[in-house]
Amino acid sequence: MISLAGRDILHAWGKFVFTGVGLGLLIGVTLTMAGVYRGMVDDARVLLDNSSADLWVVQRGTLGPYAESSSLQDDLYRGILGMPGVARAANVTYLTMQVLRAQGDVRAMVVGVVPGGPGEPGQPGQLVAGRHITHSHYEAVADVASGLRLGEQVQIRRQYYRVVGLTRRMVSSNGDPMIFIPLRDAQEAQFLKDNDAIWQQRRRTTSNPAVARSQVPGLLDALLAAQESNPYVNAVLVQLENGADANETAELIRRWKRLQVYTRDQMESILVGKLIRTSAQQIGMFLIILAIVSAAIVAFIIYTLTMGKIREIAVLKLIGTRNRSIAWMILQQALGLGLIGFVVGKVAATFWAPFFPKYVLLVVQDTLLGLASVLLICTLASVLAIHAALKVDPAEAISG
Amino acid sequence: MAEYDKGIRIEGLRKRFGEGEAAVDALKGVNMQVAPGEVVGLIGPSGSGKSTLLKCLGAVIEPSGGRMTLGGQVIFDERWTIDDLSALRRDRIGFVFQAPYLISFLNVTDNVALLPMLAGQPNTEARRRAQELLEALDVAHRAQAMPSHLSGGEQQRVSIARALISRPPVILADEPTAPLDSERAMAVMRILDRMARQYQTAVIVVTHDEKIIPTFKRLYRIRDGRTEEESGEGRSLF
Numbered sequence: 001m002i003s004l005a006g007r008d009i010l011h012a013w014g015k016f017v018f019t020g021v022g023l024g025l026l027i028g029v030t031l032t033m034a035g036v037y038r039g040m041v042d043d044a045r046v047l048l049d050n051s052s053a054d055l056w057v058v059q060r061g062t063l064g065p066y067a068e069s070s071s072l073q074d075d076l077y078r079g080i081l082g083m084p085g086v087a088r089a090a091n092v093t094y095l096t097m098q099v100l101r102a103q104g105d106v107r108a109m110v111v112g113v114v115p116g117g118p119g120e121p122g123q124p125g126q127l128v129a130g131r132h133i134t135h136s137h138y139e140a141v142a143d144v145a146s147g148l149r150l151g152e153q154v155q156i157r158r159q160y161y162r163v164v165g166l167t168r169r170m171v172s173s174n175g176d177p178m179i180f181i182p183l184r185d186a187q188e189a190q191f192l193k194d195n196d197a198i199w200q201q202r203r204r205t206t207s208n209p210a211v212a213r214s215q216v217p218g219l220l221d222a223l224l225a226a227q228e229s230n231p232y233v234n235a236v237l238v239q240l241e242n243g244a245d246a247n248e249t250a251e252l253i254r255r256w257k258r259l260q261v262y263t264r265d266q267m268e269s270i271l272v273g274k275l276i277r278t279s280a281q282q283i284g285m286f287l288i289i290l291a292i293v294s295a296a297i298v299a300f301i302i303y304t305l306t307m308g309k310i311r312e313i314a315v316l317k318l319i320g321t322r323n324r325s326i327a328w329m330i331l332q333q334a335l336g337l338g339l340i341g342f343v344v345g346k347v348a349a350t351f352w353a354p355f356f357p358k359y360v361l362l363v364v365q366d367t368l369l370g371l372a373s374v375l376l377i378c379t380l381a382s383v384l385a386i387h388a389a390l391k392v393d394p395a396e397a398i399s400g
Numbered sequence: 401m402a403e404y405d406k407g408i409r410i411e412g413l414r415k416r417f418g419e420g421e422a423a424v425d426a427l428k429g430v431n432m433q434v435a436p437g438e439v440v441g442l443i444g445p446s447g448s449g450k451s452t453l454l455k456c457l458g459a460v461i462e463p464s465g466g467r468m469t470l471g472g473q474v475i476f477d478e479r480w481t482i483d484d485l486s487a488l489r490r491d492r493i494g495f496v497f498q499a500p501y502l503i504s505f506l507n508v509t510d511n512v513a514l515l516p517m518l519a520g521q522p523n524t525e526a527r528r529r530a531q532e533l534l535e536a537l538d539v540a541h542r543a544q545a546m547p548s549h550l551s552g553g554e555q556q557r558v559s560i561a562r563a564l565i566s567r568p569p570v571i572l573a574d575e576p577t578a579p580l581d582s583e584r585a586m587a588v589m590r591i592l593d594r595m596a597r598q599y600q601t602a603v604i605v606v607t608h609d610e611k612i613i614p615t616f617k618r619l620y621r622i623r624d625g626r627t628e629e630e631s632g633e634g635r636s637l638f
């Protein structure tokens with residue numbers, strides 16, 4: 001057997017390679033878009049894994065620290081510690097902001113954690129350099145994606161922090177790198193009022209007739225102290241004892257502490273199902289458009305190439321070539337074009353993925369799905385050309 | 401007369417294009433026969449029905465009536481008597497055109513060997529037979545060339561080789577010498593004559609090329625959809 005398609009491709013290889021590369025870049029973009037989505041999902045999973053937590057305890061009626069703002073009293077964790085099945089519990093705060101460095105600033109999610117070693121709930125899981133936060137003030141551990149270096153000084157609100165450790169794959173669902181600082185500092189940064197606001201509030205409290213008329217000694221001082229402290233956190237991270245059931249413990253805390261509790265699985269479905277959903281839909285739209293554009297390109301090229309061979313097709317038919325041989329030739333050319341494009345696209349995506357600011361994860365499953373779609377699209381795109389070729393009348397080969 | 405059945409026999413062939421008022425009777429009862437090994441001319445003014453006759457014989461348009469026998473088999477008797485016209489063309493009819501219409505993306509050998517290869521014969525066997533034919537036609541030295549690099553005469557010889565590859569009992573040639581100068585036209589006619597005798601092929605050459613008309617021993621003149629047989633000069637080709 002002879003491959004007519006293969007021979008034609010070899011003969012007109014310049015045209016095929018040129019179109020194939022163009023198509024390939026489109027396919028590369030498509031694979032990258034899928035990779036961006038996979039990267040977001042993977043970031044979410046790694047974030048949860050690296051939080052060293054089994055349960056996330058948040059304000060009632062909220063979707064947890066990453067999806068909605070939640071605020072809890074910072075002494076609630078003590079009661080949670082006393083619940084059966086709970087091994088460790090720690091407060092944590094999250095605040096997305098611009099962090100100032102010597103030159104410029106970085107957008108980051110500032111995470112307040114209880115100082116301690118690795119394995120402590122909320123602490124970044126693994127460090128790539130330096131050490132964990134051990135002092136209760138002015139130390140920071142940053143994700144390498146922030147671009148910060150060990151020993152560098154950063155400013156968060158009014159305080160300066162020294163970067164003592166670097167971690168990796170700790171980014172928010174927006175892709176912002178995380179910077180860990182001691183909980184107390186973070187609470188202050190998050191709930192900090194400026195001096196004017198404090199002075200205003202103090203004046204208002206002091207002149208409140210109810211307080212002023214009160215005969216209780218020390219009431220005014222206690223009130224002022226309460227107003228100026230920051231007894232809030234965003235969530236309590238809980239680690240379970242070995243063998244404890246996450247759902248049971250979560251239910252206990254829900255019932256007795258009247259708080260919202262999410263297990264690891266629930267957190268994942270919130271992050272992936274709710275937070276990333278719009279982005280995923282956005283990417284889905286892009287994928288659809290790219291598929292249509294690729295199909296149009298393949299259809300146009302194959303149609304043009306076929307029309308350029310209409311005389312030869314008439315001759316082939318006249319001398320007895322079967323319709324299916326001719327259809328197969330055109331289909332093979334479309335598939336060949338798709339394959340060239342796919343290889344170029346895969347190589348391009350692999351090459352440029354590391355340069356993207358957000359994590360791009362190219363998974364084999366997407367690659368195979370992409371290949372299957374490319375072949376399907378090419379098959380559909382060749383229909384027009386095949387239709388035109390089969391309509392050619394072999395009598396046309398015999399001059400009028 | 402039985403020998404014509406092994407070649408080409410056309411009896412009362414009619415072809416009408418269109419219907420009613422606008423109908424054109426292109427063939428009004430054509431009779432023709434060509435024996436195996438014989439080269440017969442078909443001449444006539446423009447619009448007389450030459451191409452229509454070739455298309456009917458080549459099974460690319462359906463006659464309106466009559467009877468056609470090719471290579472010992474009745475293929476048309478008021479209607480097609482065989483189902484697979486594509487296979488009929490592939491196995492029993494060789495076509496040679498005014499323009500050679502070679503496949504531009506295949507080299508000379510593969511142009512000639514194409515049909516048997518597409519029919520599933522081993523490539524090496526098909527190419528070996530192609531090579532033999534190319535040698536017989538004096539174009540073996542261009543076997544690896546692409547068609548666009550050949551001269552007109554070379555292309556025409558390659559297309560004759562392609563027509564002969566399946567050893568068809570019938571070759572239909574449509575103005576095969578029109579683009580060639582006198583010398584090359586005579587060369588092509590010599591080849592057709594030699595091949596016809598060597599492979600016992602019945603050949604019809606449609607032409608209005610004055611240069612080659614004297615070479616036919618027998619020819620048919622077609623006028624207004626009807627044929628008349630004439631004996632030609634049969635001038636020597638050598």
Ligand SMILES: Nc1ncnc2c1ncn2[C@@H]1O[C@H](COP(=O)(O)OP(=O)(O)O)[C@@H](O)[C@H]1O
Nearest residue numbers: 400417424426445446447448449450451452453
């Ligand atoms: N497809 C067609 N439809 C209608 N009339 C046709 C068609 N093909 C040929 N004819 C008519 O049939 C007659 C014979 O044409 P043709 O066989 O092409 O003549 P020739 O090849 O001898 O010049 C002409 O009158 C032509 O107009």
Ligand SMILES: [Mg+2]
Nearest residue numbers: 399400450451
């Ligand atoms: Mg004609």
